[in-house]
Amino acid sequence: MDRHTERDLIERAIAGDRAAAGEFIQAHQASVYAYLLRMSGRPHLAEDIAQEAFVRVLSNLDRFDFRYRFSTWLFTIARRLYLNAVQKHKPAFDSEVVSRATGDACMAGGAVDDDESRQTRRDLLQQGLMRLSTEQREIIVLFHQLDWPIALISRHLGMPEGTVKSHLHRGRQKLRKALAETPDYAERLDLVSLGLETHTARDEGVPD
Amino acid sequence: MVAGLRRDARALDELVEMRRLAGRFHEPISTPDLTDRILHGVEQRRGFLSSRLRRRVKQGRTLVGACALLSLFLIAVAHRVNPDLFRLHAEPTPVADLDQAVVDDSIESKSVIRDVVRGLEPAGLISGAEPVRRDPVALPAIHIPELATTAPAAPPERYITLTACADAEVLALGGSHSLIARFEITTARADDASFAACPVEWPVDRFASLAVLTMQIGSSPAVSADSPVVAAGVVPLSVDPGVVSAYVGRFDPLGRSEITVDDRANPQPNLRERVSSDEDR
Incomplete structure (x- = not known):
């Protein structure tokens, strides 16, 4: 629009x-x-x-x-x-500790093992995201899900662009690692043809 | 960079893997339609109007605004034409009218007192009647039966002039009313009507202790000889040349009353009989 x-x-x-x-x-x-x-x-x-x-x-x-x-x-x-x-609904423990211990996707602030969570757990990507910190998850979602440029994310979150990039990089690493630890990860992951496009243009950040 | 990636297989694998993951983000997510719920929530907070109703509201607001402006304009014009139209209270009168206001007040006061005086029934002279004491003066009536009322040979220089005043006190005296009026000693004025109405003129030096006079007052024009009329003004001690009564007293604001009677019948003109008040007796 x-x-x-x-x-x-x-x-x-x-x-x-x-x-x-x-x-x-x-x-x-x-x-x-x-x-x-x-x-x-x-x-x-x-x-x-x-x-x-x-x-x-x-x-x-x-x-x-x-x-x-x-x-x-x-x-x-x-x-x-x-x-x-x-x-x-924040519990008294660290959500990352819980997620590492249980291996389950849980909402930061406490997990509820109900029907909706079970359905979500099937989504590998969501599982991996829930293992990230709130800042990393948010930046990854804004960047990859909503295609927001770094500059906009920086303004939105009130963070320097360097910090946003840092969280993005670490979040990606952690997400890959979390997904790799999933037992059936290799089978579920679609193998697509190699492409070498990068996110360079968006990483530079085009103001909205 | 691309060439470098081709050489570094591990980095390339990581990049590919990341791109696949990124692609997963763009897979469609089943989104519920929240439109109705949201609009309902908004309506509860502020409400929506149809376009027709919006037009009406806008027109109404414009009309109200225009009416308000027009009203202010009309009020301004009316105020310009007639400033008193919207005045809530009377404009204070300038000081320049004060003297006229005082004169008007005086005239009104005199007319009020005159009305009070006229309301008193004219009564004849009282002789031998017991006075009724009213604070703080008690004036006994003393009749001086014989007193020559010879007009002085020469016009007196000073006269006693009685004027009605707002603080005049009415005494019940022997069945009639007497008005204690303020007096002053004035020079004679030939054109004073009240002066001319009095048949006898009494020079003031004949009354050494005169302070207050009581008199019977009746101002009705149609009076008979039985109901003498004493006009406020120069007051004789007798309205009837043949019969003289004198009520002479001194009004003491401190409460003492002293009455001095000048008995003209007495061949000793300086004889004074002091008559005390009722309490002193």
Whole structure:
């Protein structure tokens, strides 16, 4: 969605246009949900947080500053809501210790062995992500899942670009290692033809 | 760099593996449609309007704003034309009108007192009646039966002039009312109507201790000889040349009452009979 269209939709939504608000939701809910699902590993929690994030944003559209992108604002609120949820259920132990000990994908802040977690555990990638620290997981999700450039991630998280790159590199290493430790990893991994494209262009960071 | 990677097989494997993992991120994720739930949540917080209703609301707001502006404009014009229109309280009068206001107040006060005085029934002179004491002065009525009321040969230089005043005290005296009025000693004024109405002029030097006079006052124009009328102003001690009564007293604000009677019938003109108040008796 280009800026002009986005602005037009925002102004219509501020004026009370229900259809414009619906268009916003349709345009962004997939990426927000994917982000929250990757972060939490729990579909129901991702739904709840995504819903609350949209409601808050659409209820306060009149405060939106048109100098920024709507998606950035939306993800900022979604991130805060997720961190609040994590904080609320944070256990007294380190999640990385737990994940190393159990070998299970668990949400930072405590695992719940319910149906949704079992389904997610089947997803190798999600399993590997849950072994990362929150910062590493978030940066990897923003970079690989949402295709955000380094500069935008840096602004979004309030981190220097060098730190973002460092977390990205270490997160990737850890993710590979975590996946390699999975027993059936080698069988499940698709072998695709070699390609040598790198992420250099995005690593340089193109401001949004 | 690419050439370097081709030589380093391990690094190449790692890169390939990472690209595969990155590709997994872009696999579609089944996303639930949260649109209705979100819109419901927003509606609960702030609500949506249909486009028609939005237009109506906008038009209404514009109309209200225009009416408010028009009202202010009309008020400004009306105030310009008639400044008193929206005045909530009376404009304070300037000091320049003060003297006129004092005169007006004086005239009104005099008319009020005149009305009070007129309301008193004219009564005849009282003789031999017991006074009714009212604070703080008690004035017994003393009749001086015979007193020559010879007009002085020359016009007196000073006269006693009685004026009605707001703090006049009404005494019940022998069945009638007497008004204690303020007095002053003035020079004669030939054009004073009240002065001309009095048949007798009493020079003040005949009353050494005169301080307060009581008089019976009736200002009705149609009076008979039985109901003498004494106008406020120059007051004779008798309204009837043949019968003279004198009520002379001194009003002491401290409470003492002293009454001095000048008995003109007495051949000794300087004789004074001091009559004390009821309490002193």
